[in-house]
Amino acid sequence: MRLVSLSMLKSEMVLAKSIYYRDCLVLKEGICDLERYSNSLRRLGIDYVYIEDSKSYGIEIPDAISEETRLMCKQVLRQTIEDFAAKTVVDIQELSAAINSIIDDILANPDIQISLNDIGAVDEYTFTHSVSTTVYALIIANKLGYQRSMMEKLGAGALLHDMGKILLDSKVINKAGKLNEEEFEHIKKHTTLGYEALKKCVNLTELSRIISLYHHERMDGKGYPTGTPAAELHEFARIVAIADVYDALVSDRCYRRKWSSNQAVNYLVEHSETQFDLKLVSVLIKQIAIYPNGSMVRLSDHTTGIVKEQNKNFPLRPIVRVVTDKWDQEIAPYEVDMLKELSVTIIESELEMSWDNITGSFVAEE
Ligand SMILES: [Fe+2]
Incomplete structure (x- = not known):
């Protein structure tokens, strides 16, 4: 499972968590062809969804409550x-x-x-x-x-x-x-x-x-x-x-x-x-989790991957499933345990990859 923005949806992705709006079920977990729902979801003000695809298969995103x-x-x-x-x-x-x-x-x-x-x-x-x-x-x-x-x-x-x-x-x-x-x-x-x-x-x-x-x-x-x-x-x-x-x-x-x-x-x-x-x-x-399970990160060798698992007490060094090479080309996935590969660091995380999405500073009235 991983989290993707609606603009990144692809046909092979399956919805991994049901979407609710005003306590009503909008899209049930397991639905395919999500691209066709993206405009409707945007109209509801939903920009991200949890999906399952071959790249994220087997990755779990724990929630503190059910x-x-x-x-x-x-x-x-x-x-x-x-x-x-x-x-x-x-x-x-x-x-x-x-x-x-x-x-x-x-x-x-x-x-x-x-x-x-x-x-x-x-x-x-x-x-x-x-x-x-x-x-x-x-x-x-x-x-x-x-x-x-x-x-x-x-x-x-x-x-x-x-x-x-x-x-x-x-x-x-x-x-x-x-x-x-x-x-x-x-x-x-x-x-x-x-x-x-x-x-x-x-x-x-x-x-x-x-x-x-x-x-x-x-x-x-x-x-x-x-x-x-x-x-x-x-x-x-x-x-x-x-x-x-x-x-x-x-x-x-x-x-x-x-x-x-x-x-x-x-x-x-x-x-x-x-x-x-x-x-x-x-x-x-x-x-x-500083780099949460299911989020995309760029590593210091410029490959990108999905965080698969946390290493207890080492929040900066999770286990990452690498999915693209340094030229952003898709590759056969492999895992990097950052607690073993100590020369590898995370240089960017998904949301930080577009810093311009942050407009202005956070203010106290929140
Ligand atoms: Fe308040």
Whole structure:
């Protein structure tokens, strides 16, 4: 299995993971002739798909949670947001069941290396992002040795951390260009509005609610809404701040393409101490595959290949299935175990091969 952009689809490729849109099945795993669906997928805002072909046969892309859990969480979150918008009572029961499914999956697979993020349509971002943020936050919590009851509280707050955004002007939320000062001030309100609104969810604990209020605070006190140094805030807020930004970086947005895991990890490290808690960043990045399974990389001998497997504790040196020579001609695939072939290094990864896909720097309003 590997991830390809729609522009790279070829007739021999088979869809390896079903595609859902608004909780409905759009294309079922196993479908061939994917090129004929590419325009329809683009219209839905989907740019990448998981495929199986002869080059990627046998390559597995592990996911921290199962597809069923991910789907169930998105459905529950969609319902919660609808209830929230309609100002009806928000059912925390179902939300708890969804969070417990995530926790079960994480506990069943505690050493998983996070490969690729969930692929979703751009306008489904709220759902895919909230679920992925919760998964990353709970992976950090598990590595920190949290008890289950604390993981449940953290998970509930993480899943609802951006709930305040539904109370904002959707034109500003979905704006493709850079926000002006006034628009940014408007976006900042999602923290306090979300926190106040979550007070109406009687079964939600205050510990869960504060995540909504404080997830944009920074270690240096230059965050919002209160400017309290994050070191003085509850660890829940510091964990979700990291999970939130990591997932935003590796996701496609309406105004920029996704970053690679490598670029996103570098961003977290560069901004540690000023923006993020370095101790918590180091916990998360140990669980992230820098060159994820299924992604294309260029090696120092200028051949290209697909990452097949991770070498534990050596994230920069995975096992790569080489598929083209240095003139970009297809060749009979062979494997390079970079832990044995020490002179070989990775010089580019798929998403970094087109740096111009990154427009502007990442900004705090994400
Ligand atoms: Fe936020």
